[in-house]
Amino acid sequence: MSKSKHNIAVSVEDTVIISHYASLLANNDIVESIATEQLRQQAKQSLLTKGLPTKKDEQWQYTALDSWKKILFDYSQGGGGNLQDLASFLPSFASFKLIFVDGVLNQKLSDNLTNLPKGCKVVIDDKNPRLPSSQEPFINLFTLTCKQTIVIEVDAKAMLELPLHLVQVTTQQSIEATGLAINVGESAQCKIVQQLVSLNGQAKFHNGYAAINIAKNALCEQFVVQNLNKNSFYFNNQVINQAEKSTFKSHYINLGSAVARHENIVIFAGEYCEAYQSSVVLGNETQVADSRTVTNHNLPNCESYQLHKFVLDDYARGVFNGMIYVAPDAQKTNGNMDNRNLLLSNNAKMDTKPQLEIYADDVLCSHGCTSGQIDKNQLFYCQSRGIRKADARALITRAFVLEPLDSINNLEIKQWLAELIKQKLDKEN
């Protein structure tokens, strides 16, 4: 009984990949603090001892990484491609834009940082990237490769009407590991739109990490629109800390990438917090789209609501993994998680794990989950009223997938997101 499955030596392939990413910053001119260096070393050690995730890892059994492992990504050497097409990707609503091309802030296209709305500070910190320490392989890869962190500070009581809009544009095959640190002050309110676009077919390895801290009574609403090309790989880990009576709203729109994995970890560090999390995931061809949430109800009287909708066509694979954890003293918790999936093709796959782990008795927790195809009766109803079958399918699919957007108050953003989703659906048809 001496054999242990956990001590299998890390494969040569994994070692090559990890060493490659560890070497990316070797020629960095910046002298880093001892703490930063230590974190990077720790991350490297952790990766080298555990290796990269395989299908045998419980958390990765549905997310295949084979195609990602085939390419070793480097940082872009600058010089950007043709940016003329970018305009067509940008929404028409007013916002404060910061445009990063292949990981570098493009001053010409962005709004001037000196004109930021009152009560808000943005710093692009490349000297002291705020690195996380974790056991997660892709967070460790982030810690190993992160060059800069966008730090957004919202002052107490500031009400930012204008959304902050971060656009991350890809024109070259490259890795991007930009951190995001958002600190929302007491009673402040802000909206942050994060958009990822590819201007051509060049593959991107986006590995993001966001630390969002929301102070007492504050509200932070976040939109992540991932529309990279289908050669790209998207990984994003977000850790959200909420103080008393704060609200966090997150909307994740997954349209592109060969493999995409988005994870929110919400931690309630005060009572009477609220968190709304939604995702709209569209997948076709051989896309793999993974959306996951962990909601930690550590304290009493908090509420969390979730709605995740997947539409999968062709050979696409969807993964949803949600966990609601209720600590022993978190009485009066209200936790609700819904996952609805529509499979349009016979080869599409959906793997769902909606989990509840509950240690308190006075709680209302539920999860629901359905998978299926378009209801024949609904199709017939439309057809009997003169709507062609293809149109009816599109109509029903659209109605299905737009539901998570209902909780968005800002009409302009809502319409823009709806339009993006429709475009992708139409292209599929």
Place this chain on the structure above:
Amino acid sequence: MSDRLEYNTEYEEINELLTSKSGGYKEGFFTKTKVNTFAKGLDEDVVRAISSKKNEPQWMLDFRLKAYRHWITLEEPHWAKLEYVPLDYQNFSYYSAPECSACSSDDGDSQLEISEVDEEVAKAFASLGVPVAGNADAEKPNIAVDAIFDSVSVSTTKREDLAELGIIFCSFSEAVHEYPELVQKYIGSVVRYDDNFFASLNSAVASDGTFVYIPENVRCPIDLSTYFRINEAKTGQFERTIVIADKGSYVSYLEGCSAPARDAYQLHAAVVEVIVLDDAEVKYSTVQNWYPGDKDNEGGILNFVTKRGICKGKNSKMSWTQAETGSAITWKYPSCILFGDNSIGEFYSVALTNNRQQADTGTKMIHIGKNTSSTIISKGLSAGVSQNTYRGMVKILPTAENARNFTQCDSMLIGDKCGAHTFPYIEVENSTATMEHEATTSRIGDDQLFYCKQRGIGEEDAISMIVNGFCKDVFKELPLEFAQEAEELLAISLEGSVG
């Protein structure tokens, strides 16, 4: 915070009410009789010794050895949400049988003749209300019972009546001798010898169990049943049960169990294989009432069970119903492989944990055939400081056109120190499949209690009424007598729980 204090006192009140009437674990007595028990420890010689004790043919010994050699390469699984120290498998005895003067242990046939049931053993079964040959209950009209005491089957009632219909109902050891071709064909066909750690262990050291074969187009007129009793200290019971329902047949099979209250852990690792052919139906009900250990987690049965049915033929149906109230640790996932077109799988479960019990239970529904459908209703109740987990998988393979699944798992928390968890795995690989899953977690509402009290129903009765209502969907699937037993068990197990 004043709110919270109120709850605590409320629970204390209920607690007192219930403990004042507490009967505890009623089956916890111990039978003293002469036994033939192997020394503790497990190696290849022990496997050979078990086999020779039962005078088994070579193929059975080969099967055991193959399983044993595979088992030693495996590691004890700890992925379930159960906390237990790794077991020392050398510290259990792997064979124990009551000895009696009439049956010499080397005659190979461990099945005793009717008059030869050991007196003490017969008494034990009588006080458990289990009919065995010679006792007054044996002639109960509606049930045939195979009674298993530690490692051997001591009596099987109504065999002759059933034989007239062509039904084979006997102990597993007998079947190995009398129907070797059937056993050989089906053993390991649903749960392979290398399926998992505990299934391999069972395959290596399988003690006794029940063998049922229902011939074509026969509807078994009475319920078949097995009662398992673990008696010896520090022994393991490793029963192996095979149920085969040939084309167009029907059988309802029941399973009950209990063990003496001991202060050391006892091991129970069973394997059940059910094969359902065309148009046949098997209804498998279990009321599991192993000794759960005392309040401080001393002793109790460690229950690691692999149960699986395969709906091999078209239009076949496999239904699992279980009421789980006992065991210190429960690790059990009765599953259905829906292979035949139009086959149906069902799983109804009530799992109750109290004190320091831990249960990680659920099901697997593997849809392979066209138009297959499955229903899962799971009700978990946790009280005291127990942990109760539902872990289930619904897998719809690309070939399962128009598959259908409905899952509902509700958890109820009784007390604020227990945990209720739900870990469903849903894998859909066919777009024509429809699956629904819902789960809720809550507790007995104050307003529900108030409503009852206001109408003159005592707190204790109100709780038992609400709990029974919560479990009704499952109990209505149990055969009548069993449903009563389950309800009573639930009431007993809940005693002293609240607080």
